[in-house]
Amino acid sequence: MLDGMDPRPVGMFDSGVGGLSVFREFRRLAPRERTVYFADTAYFPYGPRDPGEVRKRAFAIAHRLVEADAKLIVVACNTASAAAIADLRQLFDLPFVGMVPAVKPAAQASRSGRVAILATPGTFDGDLYSSVVEEFGKGAAIDRVVGHDLAELVERGEVDTPAAREAVRSALGRTVANGADVVVLGCTHYEFLAPAITAEFPGVSVLGTVEPVAKRACALLAELDLEAPSDAEGALDLIVSGNREAFLETLPRLGFAPRGAAEAQS
Numbered sequence: 001m002l003d004g005m006d007p008r009p010v011g012m013f014d015s016g017v018g019g020l021s022v023f024r025e026f027r028r029l030a031p032r033e034r035t036v037y038f039a040d041t042a043y044f045p046y047g048p049r050d051p052g053e054v055r056k057r058a059f060a061i062a063h064r065l066v067e068a069d070a071k072l073i074v075v076a077c078n079t080a081s082a083a084a085i086a087d088l089r090q091l092f093d094l095p096f097v098g099m100v101p102a103v104k105p106a107a108q109a110s111r112s113g114r115v116a117i118l119a120t121p122g123t124f125d126g127d128l129y130s131s132v133v134e135e136f137g138k139g140a141a142i143d144r145v146v147g148h149d150l151a152e153l154v155e156r157g158e159v160d161t162p163a164a165r166e167a168v169r170s171a172l173g174r175t176v177a178n179g180a181d182v183v184v185l186g187c188t189h190y191e192f193l194a195p196a197i198t199a200e201f202p203g204v205s206v207l208g209t210v211e212p213v214a215k216r217a218c219a220l221l222a223e224l225d226l227e228a229p230s231d232a233e234g235a236l237d238l239i240v241s242g243n244r245e246a247f248l249e250t251l252p253r254l255g256f257a258p259r260g261a262a263e264a265q266s
């Protein structure tokens, strides 16, 4: 296929609103692409679930996105990437982009030599995380911080409330007091808490993973001649496995277009 001739959509999924942080960055970099975003809210949260169960959901969603004619799938969720990315790549005949916490840049950026990785239990338990720490975490002390209830707050759109600030403070207070000067957001939901973390801990650098993932998706589209035509207009189609109304109501609280516009986009 010639460059810029593929009108099919990019598929993207997460347990809920978290992966929209990846979508936001992807749309900024590739505004002509159409995205079909699957929010698996009926199974939210993934973090504490058995990896086998998350893997089953990832397969079912990938099938659904293939049915929607996806040309590439972004697993916009660290927990699902940990549970399923290798198997997805084996089972499906299309390119996948997955995510893993940004351990390497964090170890490089830290001046104190102590970094905190904020993620779900499912992400910490996966081989993907251990292999990245093994390969890139050397030279830094790494504190694993499980973000209890943080994804739930974001799923309700509570990112700038006293409850969100308090949750961030109690999750990270100890590691920061122990000298951590870099916090890695190892869950796409937590991207929306970056301003609250910075406000609570102004001396700490907050590192996300959405930008490299969105860039990787763009690079793959270009490499594989899968880019949208130059006159295409980007769009977002939403598939929500749980309550669609509740999902749409949360979007403006996360900085997305108000309800009407979000629906018009979908």
Ligand code: DGL
Pocket: 014, 015, 016, 018, 019, 044, 045, 046, 047, 048, 076, 077, 078, 079, 080, 120, 123, 151, 186, 187, 188, 189
């Ligand atoms: N957004 C997901 C991640 O990146 C997980 C949130 C959840 O627990 O469902 O890991």
